[in-house]
Amino acid sequence: MIDTVVFYLFAALAAGSALVVVGQRNPLYSALALIVTMGSLSAIFGLLGSPFIAALQVVVYAGAIMVLFLFVIMLLNVKREDGESSQSPGLRTTAILLGAVLLVQAGTVLWAWQVAAPAGFDASAVKVAQALFSSRYLYVFEATSVLILAALVGAVALAKRER
Amino acid sequence: MSGALAQPALMLSLLLFTIGVVGVFLRRNVITVFMCVELMLNAVNLAFVAFSRQMGTLDGQVLVFFVMTVAAAEAAVGLAIIIAIHRHKDTLDVDAFNLMKW
Amino acid sequence: MSPLQQELAIAAVKVVAIFVVLLTLFAVMTWVERRALAFIQFRLGPNRTGPFGILQPMADGIKLFFKEEVMPAGADKWIFLAAPAVAVITAFMSIAVVPYGKPFHAFGREITVQIADLDVGLLYIFAISSLGVYGIVLGGWASNNKYTLLGGLRASAQMFSYELALGLSWVGVIMLAGSFRIQEIVTAQAGGLFHWNAVQQILAFPIYMIAATAEVSRTPFDLPEGETELVAGFHTEYSSMRFALMQMAEYVNMITVAALGSNLFLGGWLSPVPSLIPDSSLWFLVKLFSLLFLFIWLRGTLPRLRYDQLMQFGWKVLVPLAVLNIMVTAGALAFFPAGIRAFFGFGR
Numbered sequence: 001m002i003d004t005v006v007f008y009l010f011a012a013l014a015a016g017s018a019l020v021v022v023g024q025r026n027p028l029y030s031a032l033a034l035i036v037t038m039g040s041l042s043a044i045f046g047l048l049g050s051p052f053i054a055a056l057q058v059v060v061y062a063g064a065i066m067v068l069f070l071f072v073i074m075l076l077n078v079k080r081e082d083g084e085s086s087q088s089p090g091l092r093t094t095a096i097l098l099g100a101v102l103l104v105q106a107g108t109v110l111w112a113w114q115v116a117a118p119a120g121f122d123a124s125a126v127k128v129a130q131a132l133f134s135s136r137y138l139y140v141f142e143a144t145s146v147l148i149l150a151a152l153v154g155a156v157a158l159a160k161r162e163r
Numbered sequence: 164m165s166g167a168l169a170q171p172a173l174m175l176s177l178l179l180f181t182i183g184v185v186g187v188f189l190r191r192n193v194i195t196v197f198m199c200v201e202l203m204l205n206a207v208n209l210a211f212v213a214f215s216r217q218m219g220t221l222d223g224q225v226l227v228f229f230v231m232t233v234a235a236a237e238a239a240v241g242l243a244i245i246i247a248i249h250r251h252k253d254t255l256d257v258d259a260f261n262l263m264k265w
Numbered sequence: 266m267s268p269l270q271q272e273l274a275i276a277a278v279k280v281v282a283i284f285v286v287l288l289t290l291f292a293v294m295t296w297v298e299r300r301a302l303a304f305i306q307f308r309l310g311p312n313r314t315g316p317f318g319i320l321q322p323m324a325d326g327i328k329l330f331f332k333e334e335v336m337p338a339g340a341d342k343w344i345f346l347a348a349p350a351v352a353v354i355t356a357f358m359s360i361a362v363v364p365y366g367k368p369f370h371a372f373g374r375e376i377t378v379q380i381a382d383l384d385v386g387l388l389y390i391f392a393i394s395s396l397g398v399y400g401i402v403l404g405g406w407a408s409n410n411k412y413t414l415l416g417g418l419r420a421s422a423q424m425f426s427y428e429l430a431l432g433l434s435w436v437g438v439i440m441l442a443g444s445f446r447i448q449e450i451v452t453a454q455a456g457g458l459f460h461w462n463a464v465q466q467i468l469a470f471p472i473y474m475i476a477a478t479a480e481v482s483r484t485p486f487d488l489p490e491g492e493t494e495l496v497a498g499f500h501t502e503y504s505s506m507r508f509a510l511m512q513m514a515e516y517v518n519m520i521t522v523a524a525l526g527s528n529l530f531l532g533g534w535l536s537p538v539p540s541l542i543p544d545s546s547l548w549f550l551v552k553l554f555s556l557l558f559l560f561i562w563l564r565g566t567l568p569r570l571r572y573d574q575l576m577q578f579g580w581k582v583l584v585p586l587a588v589l590n591i592m593v594t595a596g597a598l599a600f601f602p603a604g605i606r607a608f609f610g611f612g613r
Binding site: 028032035042051052054055056058059062063064067070071074075124125126 | 384
């Protein structure tokens with residue numbers, strides 16, 4: 001019972017801050033709202049029985065990626081977004097309408113997907129690590145380390161000043 | 164315990180994804196568009212975890228791990244690109260980067 | 266009372282008790298630090314307010330309470346107000362999973378001296394310390410002052426660089442104990458001095474202490490708040506209670522890191538000679554205070570590192586050494602036959 005209440009609380013928080021991310025004019029406030037969204041998603045992950053992923057969400061997303069975003073916003077001194085958009089208001093309404101269509105269509109499909117969840121679900125850190133290093137995902141795991149190395153080198157090369 | 168929450172979690176994931184999509188359409192600042200993309204990635208993560216809970220397998224959790232890794236790499240490179248193009252054009256308006264527009 | 270009500274009552278008592286003890290410890294630490302630093306520097310320190318200056322923290326608190334709260338013009342009001350709150354909240358969130366003594370029996374159950382014994386306790390602490398960066402970054406930005414912005418950005422870069430080495434130093438400990446739960450990591454060190462992780466992970470313990478010193482921005486890594494550089498770093502523009510909150514966050518972080526070090530590496534409440542002297546919570550307090558004194562001693566003795574020296578040291582020395590430690594530990598656990606493992610007391 002209390003699980004459901006806490007879930008809906010965090011779901012409301014996540015949806016509300018997502019709307020702030022999209023609606024807020026100042027990118028810094030959008031970034032802070034995105035951090036709140038990620039935090040509430042982490043709580044929901046915990047409620048869904050995945051403590052490892054919940055902790056990783058905070059460590060990787062809210063703790064590292066968003067810090068990077070904040071750094072860039074502060075370094076580039078990004079101001080409030082105002083002035084006329086080159087899009088006509090009709091285009092913007094169409095965008096929102098299409099979003100609503102997506103919501104309704106995918107919503108009906110997802111709502112029809114009613115599957116009973118099994119009771120004994122163990123997604124603790126040890127189990128997830130075992131799955132990661134299993135023969136199925138080991139190659140992908142090693143490949144992601146190469147990916148991160150490439151991203152590291154690429155980011156440094158792109159952001160360096162030309163001397 | 165938490166199995167009944169997986170269905171509402173899926174709906175939340177869809178809602179967040181839609182908000183992200185609409186944000187990518189509507190916003191003009193490159194960094195905000197990038198943040199909406201991150202929002203979409205988070206929604207997908209939530210969907211993966213919810214499905215993993217519903218099916219009882221750990222494949223969803225492993226995929227979330229990989230999605231996070233790729234998102235981190237993409238964020239680093241994407242922000243470096245944003246810094247580089249800001250140096251050239253001194254603006255972060257998406258409409259200003261239209262050199263390849265026909 | 267139903268079992269649920271009993272659990273809630275015990276949890277509430279634990280929260281209040283640990284909170285009160287930590288706040289008192291924070292006040293006492295400010296006094297101890299000032300006196301100890303003074304003695305190291307061949308002077309006396311505060312000795313007027315009360316016997317031996319023991320009432321100095323109270324005097325400081327009263328002074329800070331009555332100071333005028335100044336907010337710089339052009340500062341981002343909400344973020345300026347939120348930054349010290351974020352710093353304090355994250356500092357206090359991480360104290361919840363650290364055990365502060367030996368579990369004892371009462372009311373027919375075993376009560377751990379720990380607010381929440383999470384299955385992913387160490388990951389939780391890593392997550393919360395990642396969030397601790399925001400208090401500094403936002404505080405530096407919101408003050409509308411280029412010195413605080415630079416100070417905030419440098420401080421946060423330092424924090425998450427050394428967080429990496431910190432987390433890597435824990436991996437060896439986690440591998441030996443086989444769990445992220447801090448209670449289990451402590452009990453896995455049972456058996457006397459040679460089973461403590463400070464001896465078994467002889468490379469990881471200094472890495473942890475150095476990374477922890479940098480993580481809480483203590484000398485020699487205290488450039489972010491260096492009093493002679495950058496004015497006062499990211500908390501220049503904060504006065505009165507907000508400044509007190511930032512100081513509280515720093516000291517509580519220091520206490521958490523010292524408590525975690527005593528639990529992870531020095532065996533927590535375990536005694537070094539279990540056959541002679543039994544385990545007790547007093548051992549934990551002894552280890553905690555020795556680590557806290559070590560922090561103060563370092564502050565009084567070592568000069569401050571320059572920022573580029575600091576970053577180079579973190580990335581080029583600590584992280585490779587921590588990875589080396591992980592590789593050696595993993596190799597020892599995987600390849601040595603069970604006989605040698607049992608002899609050296611490795612693993613479970």
